[in-house]
Amino acid sequence: MDKRKYWLGLINLQGLGPRIIKNLLDYFGDAEAIWKASQTELCKVKLIGKKRSQHIIKDREKINLDYKLERIEKVGVKYITLADEDYPFLLKKIYDPPPVIFYKGELSFQDLISLSIVGSRKCTAYGRKVANRLAASLADQGFTIVSGLARGIDTSAHQGSLKYGRTIAVLGSGIDVIYPPENDELVTEIEKSGAVISSFPLGTAPHGNNFPQRNRIISGLSLGTIVVEAAKKSGSLITANLALNQGREVFAIPGDITKDQSIGTNSLIQTGAKLVQTIDDILTELPLDSWLEVIGKTEKELKEETKIDLSSQEAEVYDKIKSNPQEFDKLLDSVNFSASQLNSILLKLEIKGLIIQLSGNRFKLKR
Incomplete structure (x- = not known):
């Protein structure tokens, strides 16, 4: 049974x-x-x-x-649960990850190297072109591109990534309810070179209150989120804030100051998001070679290493962690980092195989 x-x-x-x-x-x-x-x-x-x-x-x-x-x-749908070893690694590290993920296509270990590209449904021709080209370039570099299958920027990002690599589409509906319906053929193509996923039971309609949960998954699957275009109030900005809270990077494409679609992205840059003019601006923050090295070690189940290169911030946090489980809040009180910064550092230490996360948001040394 x-x-x-x-x-x-x-x-x-x-x-x-x-x-x-x-x-x-x-x-x-x-x-x-x-x-x-x-x-x-x-x-x-x-x-x-x-x-x-x-x-x-x-x-x-x-x-x-x-x-x-x-x-x-x-209907040919597969599913994966929190109890399964191959549950997406990065998604499992967010607060309250979805208990079940339904999917079509294939989930891959290489999806650990993922970036999400999100933006306005009512995008400009400029935004559509940037999303497509950026996704294609990042996919060619080895990144899996994650987005939400929405009209506009999301669709362009999926289309661009399919030229050279993998993409994951996250739905705000049941996996058997494609929305928007005109992306039905795109979904078929994504299933061949990536995965279409949903945290909602089969038959779930695309209600508006489903999309914040979908956005959590988009950012949770990714090392960083790139916002191409966003109005003053948009779901893309919500995704960016979720990424920050999850300890992930946030990038933004600067836009025409006369366009409503640029208000959100330009505001993100003003408040500290990393401005992207070329793909190098992303690779500087997330060097692919370093992450590939980490993944190689993870895939071999990361044999214990007493000598490993750590950044000064990683070393500071690593020194605070003991063999007995420690709560996140107590660690936070012992360091001079924000909660999102500490989340990011802990994630890197865990990927490097130096610590493990336990239930109740507790951490201990890996032995």
Whole structure:
């Protein structure tokens, strides 16, 4: 029996987001135990009271797990859970990662070297050209390009990356509900040279409140996010802020000051995003050779190394970490870095195989 099917049940329970599911997993240990837990046991979990536990019990009775599994297999969709070893490495490091990712195409270890390109749906011809060329150049260098399949900049980024490499499209709907519908052929091409993914159950419509969750995944899959064009208030700026909170890099393309589509990107540059005029501006911040070296070590499961080149910031944080688990907030109090900076440094130390992250946002030396 495929015990992974219990994960499909969890994400179909009403009112259970990633945070509550994480609390349940921390308490019960696995999805099957949650699914079979009594109301009394459920009530012992943080944020699960009497009313919510009653809803869980009631919803469980209505969900046919075997039917859901059969439906997924019938439409040719694969899925991966937080318990699986090949769950995307960078995405697993964000706060409250999605418990289940549905996908078509193939996820690859090389997707650890990913950059997201996002921007306005109502983009200019200039923005469309920049997104396409930039994605093509980065894909040619070995980066997987991540975007949201939306009209405008996202579509141009996917199209550009397909010329020379891989791309991942993240949906704000179920993976069987392509939006916008005119990108149906593009999705077919992406499945051949990358992956189309979604954190939503099959059949989920592209409601507006789904897109912030989609944006978290876009930035979470990526070492950095590049904003090509964005209005004063846009989902692309939300993605950029999420990237910062996740300890990832943020880049922005400068734009025509007379265009509304440039207000967001120019503001990002004013507040510290890295201005991009050529691909070298990105490679300077994220040198591909260094990341490829790290990936090579990760793929070999990173044998313990007592001598490894660390930046001064990495060395400072590494010196603070002990063999016994330490909470993120306590580490933050012991260093002179912002939360996003510390997140970024911890991620690099983890990729280099020097530390491991435990449940509850705790860290310890890898032994």
